[in-house]
Amino acid sequence: MILQTRCLCSGRSSPRIVLPFLRLRPPPLVLLRKAHTSKTSKRQYGEITIPEIDAKWLARWEDTPRTFQSPSTSTKPPYYVLSMFPYPSGTLHMGHLRVYTISDVVARYKHMKGFNVLHPMGWDSFGLPAENAAIERGVDPAEWTDQNIETMKTQLKRMGARFDWSRELRTSSPDFYSGTQKLFLELYKEGLAYRAPALVNWDPVDQTVLANEQVAKDGTSWRSGAKVEQKYLEQWFFKITRNAPFLRHSLESLRGKWPDHVIRQQENWIGESSGSRVKFPLRIADADGSSHEDALKIYTTRLDTIFGVQFLALSVTHPLVQKFSETDAELKAFVDNIPNLPVGTKAGYLLSNVKAFNPILQETAEDGTLLPAGNFDLPVFVAPYVLGGLGTSAVMGVPAHDQRDFDFWQENCPEQPVRFVIVQQGAKDRMVEPRVVTSTTNKIFAPGITKSFLNENCGQYAGLNCVVAHQQLFATLKERGMALPSKRFRIRDWLISRQRFWGTPIPIVHCGSCGSVPVKDEDLPVLLPKITLTGKGGSPLKQAKEWVKTTCPKSV
Known part of the structure; x- marks a missing residue:
């Protein structure tokens, strides 16, 4: 099978990329490079293997990391390209390649148009899958997550995308979730974060709460396959209903810019009547x-x-x-x-x-x-x-x-x-x-x-x-x-407390005398304790007795 490109300067067919038919052990891909010929000069064919090209440029980008970095100050107009951070499951798949190719094309195009482009990469590294994997392997979820990140980072670099790795972040890092906790406390002070009893979807296998979208039509959990139960539990919510009128009427400004069917979906989700x-x-x-x-x-x-x-x-x-x-x-x-x-x-x-x-x-x-x-x-x-x-x-x-x-x-x-x-x-x-x-x-x-x-x-x-x-x-x-x-x-407040252990700790102390008391800013971040995960006996945090039994911030 031959994929043939066309020379933009002359319209002649040159060069060619030869892809062999599928074999059990395919040989390295080979790029056949043919120089333009004229009456006065002729050059011989040369062969360059794709691995050689990869190795050359990966080494150069490692030696000069500033190639894709965005300077903090620049006379060029700024442009920010942000794609969804991947979950560090262990290996990339074609879906990752497709998504990050799109953002890479946009970033490179804007760079060539004279913009100071910031195209960062990070890791959505908290979540229940990491906790389940840690339980299965008998390892710390942080250890398992960090190993996966290193593997996937190597794969992303081989992709050759224009990522600014100096801006890399991971949501499971205390340096990052300290900001998450600070933001939560600001919402709490404004009455936009609150705790209340709620009837929730409960996965008896994963021992966690599920969103409605995570329950299949037959009433089973999309993750574990278990029959979902209904339970009344104290849960934390974000009061997004307070902004429902603003959300609904702001959709008008998107008409002509967003597809009509997407706007209708948003209208139905907000559900004004x-x-x-x-x-x-x-x-x-x-x-x-x-x-x-x-x-x-x-x-x-x-x-x-x-x-x-x-x-x-x-x-x-x-x-x-x-x-x-x-x-x-x-x-x-x-x-x-x-x-x-x-x-x-x-x-x-x-x-x-x-x-x-x-x-x-x-x-x-x-x-x-x-x-x-x-x-x-x-x-x-x-x-x-x-x-x-x-x-x-x-x-x-x-x-x-x-x-x-x-x-x-x-x-x-x-x-x-x-x-x-x-x-x-x-x-x-x-x-x-x-x-x-x-x-x-x-x-x-x-x-x-x-x-x-x-x-x-x-x-x-x-x-x-x-x-x-x-x-x-x-x-x-x-x-x-x-x-x-x-x-x-129709929109309802956002239930956020769905993780068992491997997630950002909510910075609220429950005091028998004072009620719910926010942690002081100078005491952030509230770090996750080091515990052994077994997957049994409810919340793993029950093991961390010193972490659970803490001092009320009002008494300090």
Whole structure:
């Protein structure tokens, strides 16, 4: 097989690179170099092997490392080329070669265009794979990681890319993660890093928390293959939801610069929606036989379905659930057992001491004043299908017009009828939705909002188009002080504490008297202790007793 290049100065075919067909032991590649010929001069063919060329230039670059270095000060315009740092798994593959060829081409092009190019290289060297490999080999993860880095660094140099190795870094180095810890503390001081209980994906083999993207469709871990469990654990989060509006609207500045499908993916990930935040009055029975009233805030985009509300449901992490769990042993047992329930469960726990009132049913006196809330008859459940941290961590259950609510209602109140409040245009029976449930599919199909109307179950609003009804219902509830306009984002706060051991230590001391106390800046970095990894018995840090039992920064 012959690959033939073309001489740019004359258009003639020269020189040639000869690649032999695949053999068990292929000979060294040979570059046949043929000089241009003329009437007055002729030169003989010469042979240069590819290994000889590699050896020559690798040696020269090693002897003169400044070849690819970017000076700190320069009169040339600066240009920064940064490709994703590789994870030091041990060897490079073709994916690495492809990615770093792209960044190398950009760096060289900009250099030739007169820019002072900074093209650094580093290593994303913390992570669970290194810890697992260290356990399998009985070595320190730092030792295993450093060995891999040296191997891969040699391979990257043989690639001949224009990397500035004087700027090399590795994320597992204390010099680097000291800055990581400092940044964490700045976020903590601003309320952007916090600790809270959360229902997480737990890999029982790797003994670590998984992101949703790391759980396969069949419910197994993409890494270990184990069946993923659900657990409630104290976790650290970054409060990225605070910047959700900024993130969403900043996408507009990228139109025409980013591909449309990438912008749509980002829009769907952030997931902005406009709706209403409605207050449902609660009546809570106390242990002494008395009762007191409270209110539950619920976010909804379908206020037109409020006449169809048949229950309210709280997430397991809702503050009311946490409070009631302290005195209700059965509720606590239910919450503790949730990790053992199947994914997508519609199990629920009825809060027998709590009832709710639908605010749209509140009546007014002849003089227009509001009468006290009437019949508190809406049951309130704790339901795992309600996502904590999304909206208000509570939903209004409308079994007739939401599939998840219907499935939950069927499982927990199977004898109770479903109340329909919306019909599609042209429906024959306005009181019983004709598309309802079939014995074979057991599905509810939520009607669209533009071509649907409120039926006779909706009192004075019956017959209104859903869009118009939504506006009028909101105006009524807002006037009563029971609703406000609201926005919700699908994006959730970023759970960051997923490593077992081989990761940056979070610089927070948990003091029995003072609570969570940040480590002082002058005491950074908080170094990882030297321990023996076994892969058994939960967190490896349990072995480092002196490291775990430390002094509260406030007492020093």
